[in-house]
Amino acid sequence: MRRFVFFGGKGGVGKTTMSSAYAHKCATEGQDVLLVSTDPAHSTADVFDQPFDDEPTPVDGYESLEVLEIDPEEEVTEHLMETKRALGDQVSASIVNEIDRQIELAHQTPGAHEAALFDRFIEIMRESEHDRVVFDTSPTGGTLRLLSLPEYLGGWIERLVEKREASIDLYEKAAIGGREPRRTAMGDPILARLRARKENFEFARRTLRDEAAFVLVVNPDELSLRETERAVESLADRGLHVEGLVANRLTPAPDDDENGRGARFLRQRIETEEGHLRELREEFDPPVLATVETRVSEVKGSFLAEVADELGVDTQL
Amino acid sequence: MDLPTRIERFRETVVEWLRGLYHGMVSHPAYELVEKEAEDQEDAFLLSCFPDAFGIPSPVSYYTTELLPYLAEEFEQWERRMWDRESMLQRKGEQYHF
Secondary structure, three states: OOOEEEEEOOOOOOHHHHHHHHHHHHHHOOOOEEEEEOOOOOOHHHHHOOOOOOOOEEOOOOOOEEEEEOOHHHHHHHHHHHHHHHHHHHOOHHHHHHHHHHHHHHOOOHHHHHHHHHHHHHHHHHHOOOOEEEEEOOOHHHHHHHHHHHHHHHHHHHHHHHHHHHHHHHHHHHOOOOOOOOOOOOOOHHHHHHHHHHHHHHHHHHHHHHHEEEEEEEOOOHHHHHHHHHHHHHHHHOOOEEEEEEEEEEOOOOOOOOOOHHHHHHHHHHHHHHHHHHHHHHHOOOOEEEEEEOOOOOOOOHHHHHHHHHOOOOOOO | OOHHHHHHHHHHHHHHHHHHHHHHHHHHHHHHHHHHHHHHHHHHHHHHHOHHHHOOOOOOHHHHHHHHHHHHHHHHHHHHHHHHOOOHHHHHHHOOOO
16 A cells, blocks of 8 residues: 555545544554544544644554644645745835735635645645555545646646746846846746745645555445546546545344344345445446444444454555 | 048047947837837736736635735736726837837
């Protein structure tokens, strides 16, 4: 299994449970594990019964498991403050107000959250020294958009670089007869920043393609299957590696001698689910790595170890 | 003043006038043209960086704000210029000294 493991799927299928169980499994095998929650709902705190924040925090009762919850709001604010600080250093007070307005504006756009989340993502992939980093992602749509950012924004930044280069080139050409050009490509802070951003996106694209694996969590029902089908397709389109599927929330079978209304219901339910499971096994490219039964209550504490045992996802480094 | 000196002086005057004419008629308009084109390109660059200043949302404005501290002066002038500009032709026409 690759070093960065992403658990994805439709909302409510059990991504947090599965990623927590997987992180538990890796950690109890002695790996140094970081579990990153990018879901704004942040349910990892409920699974481990412990509050977490934006820095890796050791989980009680484990030797080598840390959890980090990304808070996009906080990331945006931090970026805003940083930009304002740079503004104060560079610019005379008289025009700061005008520019301030533009900066505030940009940090309120819908893309700001995404970008902030993605930046933190890249930072974690760049800097973490853990043996394994497990990502509990937000529901499929959001995650897929997030993963397509390097391509999308990278292309955009590249066009900005070209435009800047073109105008600098003209300024240099206009400076004939020993005049000082108004701008030069050497030491232009704008070009330097844009290029650094571009490099960051390229790193993200490379790492996601070569070092990340995706595990999709699916429930045995029609809606979840269809969404998984689309997710597999778009991940493949982006050249991302889908390790396999985990079927969660399977209905447990009643004992053979039971024949009440409840037992009949369960048998029928199991029959429907088996149809869906067959479809998963036969018609989906990624293999079904594990099937996990539904639990009587939230998966936490000892349930986590139980689920981890059922979770046949490879933990080899 | 002897003849060679007067000829020499005359030649200097002619050369100065020619240089002046060349500068005024050819080289100055030429680099003015190039510089204006550079300014236009820079306007286009600023517009692609900060289209939301005119109500057009941009997916990269979060990242381009990082440039603002270094572009502050240009940004302010550009914004004013953009609001004041009446047409694209007006600006293009300026370059040809009609």
